[in-house]
Amino acid sequence: MSANLATLAGWPAALAGLLLLTAGPAQAREHIHIVGSSTVYPFTTVVAEKFGRATSFKTPIIESTGSGGGLKLFCAGAGAAHPDFTNSSRRIKKSEFRQCMENGVTDIIEIKIGYDGIVIANSRRAPRMALTRREIFLALAKDIPSPDGGESPVPNPYRTWRDINPDLPAAAIEVLGPPPTSGTRDAFVELAMEGGCQSFKGLAAMRKTDQRAYQAACHHLREDGAFVETGENDNLIVQKLAATPNAFGIFGFSFLDQNADQVQGARVDGVAPEFENIADGTYPISRPLYLYAKAAHIGVIPGMREFMAELTDEDTWGEEGYLTDRGLIPMPDAERAQFRRATVERLRLDLL
């Protein structure tokens, strides 16, 4: 029994040993570590898998942390303990860039990988919708300028689409969309809601005078049940839409592309969310997707250069590359050449 007691007492020692064993300076990693946006995740993972198979390097590990979370991890420092790349569904902010600089991440390569359209889709069993950004704003904003021309905003009075525009169906407004932590939500609010907001003279003027009030008026989505936050899971939205013909969903183009037999995208400002229209910029709600690389890790973490080469290959991100099969909208030729050069020449990003 004393042996039993000894093992019991030995546990804290073993625990401490375990800690010491793995502690100390982080050893050099053999795999590339990528963090960041869940919107870019489906694209980078495909590249990573191909890269792992086609080369002798280990398959990169990709965490889905969201754009903001990814940049925070990325900018925490240089060295093997910190990620080598971060996915972002928006451009790095000045404040984040400054954070990077302060933590010694001074050499960042910016790689735009392509575009993503944000679609407003409904079930194929219902007629296809055509909306303007102004109508989107009127349907989803928490407060809207008084419809009778009054000065002060009123809580959104619209219950059905027909209330907004007599040409629209009489169905109740029900839109499923991502939560505020999502990059898709940020982009939707900035591009669609703000776009609609600008069509009101009073609100557009407010932008110059009172930035705060302007943002509150334009960025605030309804909380009375017409807009339903459904979590980050876009696939779930697609399944819900297929079951409820009157509901609309907001998600990335790749989900529409993969589920085109069940859902259809609404025209926005007369433009359908189709590959060509997003690629040439006529579809109004589209945004660039980025990958940021830590140049200091080139030559330290094996495969950094080769991974960037795989990503910027024409067979990957080109017009007919495999990323387009996954719903990525490729950049024009000149832009692709520009960002490929950035990776080869290690062009340093400078935002300050």
Add this chain to the structure above:
Amino acid sequence: MNKAAFAGNDSPESPVVRRLRAGIRARYRRERRFRRLGAASLVVGALFLLWLLGTSAFKAAGAFSQTCIAIDIALDAAEFDGDAPYQREAIAAAPYNRMIRAALRAAFPEVTARRDKRRLYQLISDGVQYHLRDRVLADPQLIGGTHRLWLLADDEVDLLIKGRIDRNLPQANRRLSDQSINWIDRLQADGRVERRFNRHFFTAGDSRDAEQAGILGAVMGSVFTLGVTMLLAVPVGIAAAVYLQEFAPRNRFIDLVEVNINNLAAVPSITFGLLGLALLINFFGMPRSVPLVGGMVLALMTLPTIIISSRAALAAVPPRIRQAALALGASRVQAVVHHVLPLALPGMLTGAIIGLAQALGETAPLLAIGMVAFIVDVPGAVTDPATALPVQIYLWADSPERAFVERTAAAIVVLLAALAAVNGLIAVLRNKVEKRW
């Protein structure tokens, strides 16, 4: 007692008796209602469980079989460097993709346009070239001949064969073109399309190509993580419970510890993840995304559960056991270790399993320490990057490709089966060692 008076007072017509009878009837009715209510809630619970199991199993059924296409592949000796016997490197470096594409073109010689050829190549899964390489590596005798090999079909083809793609929709609304469907129909008429057992699902790691995605990486990740959790949490938890219940002095400090343990049991699990991030990764410099860290974090999370249930098990051992041991001259430690602990063990075991089952289903704390990640390689040690089963379910559920829907359901079925197995094992163990007095 006077019989007449008795009969008079208690006669059936007496108002007192009538009131009593009515009262008894009402009581029986209430009791019946209560029992029925209990049974009904059980039925409701069972229905929910059946619904969950039923829908998961129904959706998952498709994931266990996978469409394969038979193609005649010419493994031309000229494509391999050197002469027979071929070096492993020469076999590994051969251009299998080219051979597969040539075989597909040979099967459909009329396809010449570049776009059409590209579409044709997409009938076959992207990973097939690596499967073919492994096959030739295992059997170099194949080189030089033409073989009809069953190759993994693309996930879209698989969905079509499983009837998940509506052929009647206009071409623009589905992922497969009329042309592709025509090709598949021709292959099928030739008997060259077959649904086979989906081996990859159980032997491969994660993949972004649904047809190649497997659950082994996540299962191994869960095994390693829970292994670490069990090694840390069970001994520490039981030792803490024994000390607190049997030896600790009754003072303010111990009261404070107890309050804190009860408190910790109710703390949301993400908090433990953040603690792991701050302490283990940022302070001790341990690597991200590894089961070792995940296991430690989950150990912290399950510790309070184990301590509380272990203490309850110890408290349930009658004091007379301790008193008898002490009366016969055992020391306090001997009384506990020889007599109380064995009797409390089944209850402690149950508590430990409940804690571990909770840990098995947890994702939130793993998010903070980087285990919610795309990891292709199957982990082989606690320090290899890994995910866990529930994380894999979450990641697949969020994938745009339709074919991941059934894989998500299949992963849920696997997770539920694992939980049922663990709980079943415990029920058996407990019945074996349980003592009654």
